[in-house]
Amino acid sequence: MTLFDRIEIEAMDARDPLRGLRxxxxxxxxxxxxxxxxxxxxxxxxxxxLLRAARDEWGGDLIRSWNKAxxxxxxxELGDRIGRLIGAAPGxxxxxxxxxxxIYKALHAAxxxxxxxxxxxxxxxxxxxxxxxxxxxxxxxxxxxLRLEGVDGPAIEQMLDGDVAAVLVNHVNYKTGxxxxxxxxTARIHAAGALAIWDLCHSAGALPVELDAAGADFxxxxxxxxxxxxxGSPAFVYAAQRHLGQARQPLSGWWGHARPFAFxxxxxxxxxxxxxxxxxxxxxxxxxxxGALAIWDGVDMAALRAKSLALTDLFIQQVEARCAGLGxxxxxxxxxxxxxxxxxxxxxxxxxxxxxxxAGGVIGDFRAPATLRFGFAPLYLRHMDVLRAAxxxxxxxxxESWRDPRFAARSAVT
Amino acid sequence: MTLFDRIEIEAMDARDPLRGLRxxxxxxxxxxxxxxxxxxxxxxxxxxxLLRAARDEWGGDLIRSWNKAxxxxxxxELGDRIGRLIGAAPGxxxxxxxxxxxIYKALHAAxxxxxxxxxxxxxxxxxxxxxxxxxxxxxxxxxxxLRLEGVDGPAIEQMLDGDVAAVLVNHVNYKTGxxxxxxxxTARIHAAGALAIWDLCHSAGALPVELDAAGADFxxxxxxxxxxxxxGSPAFVYAAQRHLGQARQPLSGWWGHARPFAFxxxxxxxxxxxxxxxxxxxxxxxxxxxGALAIWDGVDMAALRAKSLALTDLFIQQVEARCAGLGxxxxxxxxxxxxxxxxxxxxxxxxxxxxxxxAGGVIGDFRAPATLRFGFAPLYLRHMDVLRAAxxxxxxxxxESWRDPRFAARSAVT
Numbered sequence: 001m002t003l004f005d006r007i008e009i010e011a012m013d014a015r016d017p018l019r020g021l022r023x024x025x026x027x028x029x030x031x032x033x034x035x036x037x038x039x040x041x042x043x044x045x046x047x048x049x050l051l052r053a054a055r056d057e058w059g060g061d062l063i064r065s066w067n068k069a070x071x072x073x074x075x076x077e078l079g080d081r082i083g084r085l086i087g088a089a090p091g092x093x094x095x096x097x098x099x100x101x102x103i104y105k106a107l108h109a110a111x112x113x114x115x116x117x118x119x120x121x122x123x124x125x126x127x128x129x130x131x132x133x134x135x136x137x138x139x140x141x142x143x144x145x146l147r148l149e150g151v152d153g154p155a156i157e158q159m160l161d162g163d164v165a166a167v168l169v170n171h172v173n174y175k176t177g178x179x180x181x182x183x184x185x186t187a188r189i190h191a192a193g194a195l196a197i198w199d200l201c202h203s204a205g206a207l208p209v210e211l212d213a214a215g216a217d218f219x220x221x222x223x224x225x226x227x228x229x230x231x232g233s234p235a236f237v238y239a240a241q242r243h244l245g246q247a248r249q250p251l252s253g254w255w256g257h258a259r260p261f262a263f264x265x266x267x268x269x270x271x272x273x274x275x276x277x278x279x280x281x282x283x284x285x286x287x288x289x290x291g292a293l294a295i296w297d298g299v300d301m302a303a304l305r306a307k308s309l310a311l312t313d314l315f316i317q318q319v320e321a322r323c324a325g326l327g328x329x330x331x332x333x334x335x336x337x338x339x340x341x342x343x344x345x346x347x348x349x350x351x352x353x354x355x356x357x358x359a360g361g362v363i364g365d366f367r368a369p370a371t372l373r374f375g376f377a378p379l380y381l382r383h384m385d386v387l388r389a390a391x392x393x394x395x396x397x398x399x400e401s402w403r404d405p406r407f408a409a410r411s412a413v414t
Numbered sequence: 415m416t417l418f419d420r421i422e423i424e425a426m427d428a429r430d431p432l433r434g435l436r437x438x439x440x441x442x443x444x445x446x447x448x449x450x451x452x453x454x455x456x457x458x459x460x461x462x463x464l465l466r467a468a469r470d471e472w473g474g475d476l477i478r479s480w481n482k483a484x485x486x487x488x489x490x491e492l493g494d495r496i497g498r499l500i501g502a503a504p505g506x507x508x509x510x511x512x513x514x515x516x517i518y519k520a521l522h523a524a525x526x527x528x529x530x531x532x533x534x535x536x537x538x539x540x541x542x543x544x545x546x547x548x549x550x551x552x553x554x555x556x557x558x559x560l561r562l563e564g565v566d567g568p569a570i571e572q573m574l575d576g577d578v579a580a581v582l583v584n585h586v587n588y589k590t591g592x593x594x595x596x597x598x599x600t601a602r603i604h605a606a607g608a609l610a611i612w613d614l615c616h617s618a619g620a621l622p623v624e625l626d627a628a629g630a631d632f633x634x635x636x637x638x639x640x641x642x643x644x645x646g647s648p649a650f651v652y653a654a655q656r657h658l659g660q661a662r663q664p665l666s667g668w669w670g671h672a673r674p675f676a677f678x679x680x681x682x683x684x685x686x687x688x689x690x691x692x693x694x695x696x697x698x699x700x701x702x703x704x705g706a707l708a709i710w711d712g713v714d715m716a717a718l719r720a721k722s723l724a725l726t727d728l729f730i731q732q733v734e735a736r737c738a739g740l741g742x743x744x745x746x747x748x749x750x751x752x753x754x755x756x757x758x759x760x761x762x763x764x765x766x767x768x769x770x771x772x773a774g775g776v777i778g779d780f781r782a783p784a785t786l787r788f789g790f791a792p793l794y795l796r797h798m799d800v801l802r803a804a805x806x807x808x809x810x811x812x813x814e815s816w817r818d819p820r821f822a823a824r825s826a827v828t
Contacts, residue, residue, distance in 0.1 A: 026473040039472075047469065054644075067825045098695070101511065101667070127677075129693060230696075230697070231480075251518055253550075262782060263781065267549045279511075280638070284698050363477065413480040413485075
């Protein structure tokens, strides 16, 4: 690493069109936070909105806030705001429940739209909750079965047959960061007569997503990663306009009713996206998310993607140059076109290496069994942060500081 | 109303053993809040915990708070704390998702434990989401059917036959406040070979509940009414110890897995109550609830019940004495033994009357089609508040101030 490189990297920050957004975030000055793909950083606006909700709305107007502060409509209001980031026209996205619960709704809706077909396809390499929920759906549908890419067949494209009703697929792989071509795969799925459900947990807010243009049928995603909504903030679900009204899902709670306050005995689903709601939502968490989403007004998604690729390319280049022969294996696609906004390296002692990195002020995470995972949130990271992360990783590996016994103990949550 | 009565009522407040708890709550000095059965009032502790969670945990330790602040174990920790209020020994209650979603889990679990039986019984007068969710469960179980008390038969007790697998019943009716005898009805349900699922939304925190002693099988409830957890704070679900390990529910997300961080491809449910979890929970809302539950340490539930009955008896007595002939009809049981902590009066112009009451600083709510509903939260209400509410209602009805056109417009959320 020459001084010249450092000057070049500082120049990248100086000409970064998104550089002004960093000040909106609550960041520790002495840390490099590369875990925004697990839990995003709060903005000052998100914290301020949460405080207002707790003090003036809950603590002041109390029950009247359902109307006065617009609490009841937050799921559709925030849904439309997220819709703008994922290429969904208004009225197709609602914020509600968790990603897991929303996968359950979407899979059931898709299966009901393809009567006679009994197979769900998913990915063996998926974040596991997608598979666990698909198992749960299968358990409620006689004759249904779940088949997994990489386990029961080589690739989704080659597993599409006349029995496939729904394909549940991740836009960006949670571990490797591998990015799917949404339009191309959706077209293949439709050509086979099946419906496509996209999991956007690792792409919403990380790169441009075009659900409507790709012809996606359903989608789900979380809001606490690149959308910075706060720990466990409510998830979203998308249903394409053409399926609204006819799509049915069995979590038919009162918030999905056509007339929730008429207190009728029988269920009649709302004709729009509200049918994908179920019960009363956690408003404090929802209000923090509302504050968090404000930063996206005016963000150019093409500029976001360009910066994301610049950050991840720089990280791969710096790490490989500095750490050659030190046991790291790139687990993410090298080609930026096939990569989300994260980079994974395998290492035989990944757990300890990550603990040593964290002790050195570089926060990434570990994924079992042996992966170091680094997320690059373009709204608040600088190119110089990437340099510091690579330098710290080099230092940890060269000094073997990760062998310190204090880095061996596993915590409950990884 | 004589001066002597007022002096007597002031004396009731002076000797109230719970009177010291009121100061823990954030209350407007000029209002009487009788809507704690819809949205409970925040405690200063709940707001403080929320602020700490937003600033120091999310904004400071970020991802590390999952371990350091104990976020991941909040559902079971808070579950056990609620368990102490509802007569459940540790390890049987978990805080997760919404009441609606938890009803779905409990009904599925109960149906799977009674193979061959296909009927769910519920109440025609139930809060509707219970019925809507039961419809949703029925839609996923071939041959299953839902029968309603008051619609398909006269009373739950007389509808129990050999096909009934599960009975979903409210401990306290959301509208009338009618209280069921949990032990007696559970025994009848068990004698018929069925399982009992109790909805505690209007009893948890309002009166003593004894799930274990009554032999209940499952229970659900919300935390934003008498438990004051905040708007839409996460709900709870109870499964009796004898059902743990064998009870299955199809919302099999990763938080219910025996080893959630092993990222295994196949689902294996946790052997304990964690199996009733699904996905990542809204931690900010959960932390406010944690702060809210602190006030219950040391609260004598018998004293709580005694005060609740004193408040509701006083309200009925005062309203009936002051408002005779003014069109009110008591819709709650007159006998305190059969009543929860709320009082309902019917009135032909209930909507307008409630708006006029609210304008007069007495906050209750309206329930379609023609009910004035008043909740009495014993932790923060005084007997003098009851007097003022009755006086205000008398004034609104005698002056007919409710006829003011500004009280006619309906809001979206009632």
